[in-house]
Amino acid sequence: MAYGPHTPADREQMLAALGMDSVDDLFADIPERLRSSPLRLDPPEPEQLLMNRLAGLAGRNRVDLASFLGAGAYRHFSPPLVDQILLRGEWYTAYTPYQPEVSQGTLQSIYEYESLIAELLGLDVVSASHYDGAAATAEGALMTCRATQRGRVLVSRGVHPHYRDVLRTYFHGAGLHIEEIPLVGEGPTAGTTDLAELERRLGDTEHPVAGVVVAQPNFFGLLEPMADASNLAHAAGAQLVAVVEPVSLAVLAPPGAYGADIAAGEGQALGIPPQYGGPYLGILACTDPLVRQIPGRLVGMTTDVDGKRAYVMTLQAREQHIRREKAASNICTNQTLLALAASLWLAALGPHGLRDVAALGAARAAELEAALASVGVARVHAGAYLNEFAVRVPDAASVHNELLGRGVLAGLVLADAVPDEPGLADALLVCTTEVTTGDDIATFARELGAVLAESGAAAKAGQPVGARA
Amino acid sequence: MVPSDLRYTKDHEWVRVEGETATIGVTDFAAGQLGDVVFVDLPVVGRSVDQFATFGVVESVKAVSDLYAPVSGEVVDVNGNLATKPELVNSDPFGEGWMIRVEIGDAAQLGELLDAAAYEKLTAEA
């Protein structure tokens, strides 16, 4: 066995000590009728061949494209120090700091993570981490139900469709009610949460609302009127859950500034590679009065018996291993190593670097908007955005596919991601960050212009546009 | 030795009756079993509690325990000091560590509680 230490003599010695002839004797307690068929799997693979196999699989993915895809996962520059520190075995091969005296590294790193994120969010209490932005959002929404003793939550359709799916799954399970607030259809605020509809639903005093969930920026990259949403929610006795993108908080008003009670979000952008969906970092935070409602681990600063500063997991009586069926959540394993990655990335960049990253993404987005406009492609919505926006492209799915063949990943086909959202049948969601180059933008505009010109000609000739792969 | 003038539940709450009012807390045995108490969650004044139903929760570092009302009645006072000094439950469980006062709804319920001797016997067996 690949990593096993035992020589045949070791095994014999151990069996002899047990007074047994065969290791099979150790499995005599499995009744005959329950014993399994042999494993039908391939034979063991030596490391060298395994590496060839894995390199081959990795090579079948295309990561060399000029990419404008965001939609909840963002590519950012990560200074090499981040991954070099993450590769220290003292970090990644430790477990939950159950013995704080020999886990001060992990504990202090979590405390620092909580502090860094609290600064970014303008909130007091930050959980040690949740699975991802979607699960954190669901937990945040459930918190509002516990805190208000109400069972109805309103979620804006500007929240990422995956997050809304997860909210539905969790709420259905818990027997709670979730309902969606539509987006404004037209005009200068098109694509943002319909505040009039939000106010109307909040006014249904028969079914009082526990929480309102709004994303900033929203799924379509638009800036939402968070302060207004917050005021409306609070006027109805409900709480606001702000779903935020942490890099944007370098330049956008933080949840604490507009009165959010809870903030949730995806921390992947803080130095964690996209890696096809995870492991990511669920950020969940709240104001001080809600500290006993927040699920997941919390680390606090304390002292040891000699008065030395030290760190420890605290307020554990909220958690499943103590409160069992009455716990706030069943979460146990979390995303501690990803929280460390986020701290490392924030430490490496510093406050000014973080602001530069956010501002560069915005600057590139403005360049992209202009470049696309030059080939006749305009935005879908009129409102302000930071670094992601939707554009109108005729026959978007086919054009997207055609561009793939030309080395451009032209963002997200919105009709695939949110098929039930009106008015987005021919739209792409595109995004830039500081790693987007001027060449990428030029290539995208040039190829898009060419594809549209060809398809225009093809459409006139009654031909279908570039077939799907 | 537990105070002889109190009545007790099998769940380790005590009750001190003064006229129509019952003061309720947990015993030193309960406090010892829990360890360092770090948080006490109590009902608001005006709420009703039912005999042997939960009226709150007490948390220590690594344990949590429901609090059971020895008698039914309306909560007329809550020990606000416990919000900032939960350790009073450990240091003075029968005194400053009291939790709530209720206006007794049915004095006959007191007959269902243990006296000091019976309670001591219970804890000696635990």
Add this chain to the structure above:
Amino acid sequence: MSASGPRLQPTLFELSKTGRGGDKVPHPPRDALDRLPPEQRRVQPAALPEVNEPEAVRHFVNLSQLNHAVDTGFYPLGSCTMKWNPKVNEWAARQPGFAQLHPMAPDAVAQGTLQLLWELEQMLIEISGMRAVTLQPAAGAHGELTGILMVRAYHASRGDTGRTEVLVPDSAHGTNPATATMAGLRTVSIKAAADGGIDLDAFQAALGPQTAAIMITNPSTMGLFESRVGELLDAVHAAGALAYMDGANLNAILGRFKPGEAGFDVMHINTHKTFSTPHGGGGPGAGPVAVGEKLEPFLPAPRVVREDGGTFRLERVGERPTSIGRMRSFVGSTGVLVRAYAYLRTHGASGLAEITDDAVLAANYLKDRLADSGLYDIPFPGVCKHEFIASATSIKRKTGVRTLDIAKRLLDHGFHAPTVYFPLTVDEAMLIEPTETESVETLDAFADALIAIAREAEVDPEIVKTAPHTAPVRRLDEAGAARNPNLRWRAAVGDWTPCPD
């Protein structure tokens, strides 16, 4: 621990000095943010620390050296399976083709990862004896919730809406009852039989038309194979309920017991336990869920689909209406799953069987060494699986030294402590899981340390009760931490620097 001794660190915030660090990314044009509406802009910058690279690196390297880890020493934490984390797995997950792939990338450019995920599903199907697998859940508890939500959906699909209870043994992980609550079901706790196993009569008495599922950990949290589980499964299915297996202890049964073959309907697998993906100081993990045919229609979306031509794709939005929906964003913790895949390929059928044989052999060897010492109580002295319970009840009676003290004293011997005070059903419990990757020399040294501590307790109990003595810090004021929580660093006013513009 570092050879030069523990290096307690100030916080990152205390290292900060205005003007340090920077130049990692280019500066944006001055007008980059001019289009943001003023009311949406951040007024006061976040007071994040300003440190330069050498300081940041030293801070985190010194912090790391305060940790005990599998890479530094023995970590016999019961029910956590702290086995070796192979280095090739880290290499694999960092291959740019895997690491840089966007989760919404079109299927056509994600074929390598999709194939890997599909093959991993097939391997887990074989190991579990089930019919289908979802790789979406992010951790074991997340897998539990996925499984129980599918159970609910199954009963609902049959119009069987009166099933509101989940039966859970009292020795179960706290996640089991907490999961039932999250799924809107009520937990009924069932006491174990005298031999530590399932009390079949108690279960049968509790089973009925109101039972949605049972949740069983097998081997149990006492390290025992549930020999009566066959009869229990018969009774559960006769009652119309479903059977969930908590796969936390899968390391003990690879190739010996396939839950699906035995009749379980659903189970989760902790890749961070059985399949060596690193625990990361508390996470990430991954909690794939395997199901039999009854629950397959309800699996979370999207699944990985293999097309006839041998290409792979993800299910489209709304493609399978019977699904319980999503449990998280995107496909799953793919980076973790790449590591699990590498581990499974490395071992193959014969290697996996050896893992279980060696893990069980090591646990029994260690258990017998402690039993032979006569110092520790071994409540279940028969054959154990990959872990076992020792108890300090007798030591406590004789010396006043408790399990907690012994756990702390083990730290002075350079070992991590076992899981302590779990399961809750055993007095002064220590749950010890050595795993298959520890040598007989390490097992002997650990047994010797436990024996030495028990003897030390008899002659000098104070030194045990005040342990650890050589760790970076001594025992902590946990009560103070909980009474007055300090959960974040608060920068002093004026600590932040205004933006240059």
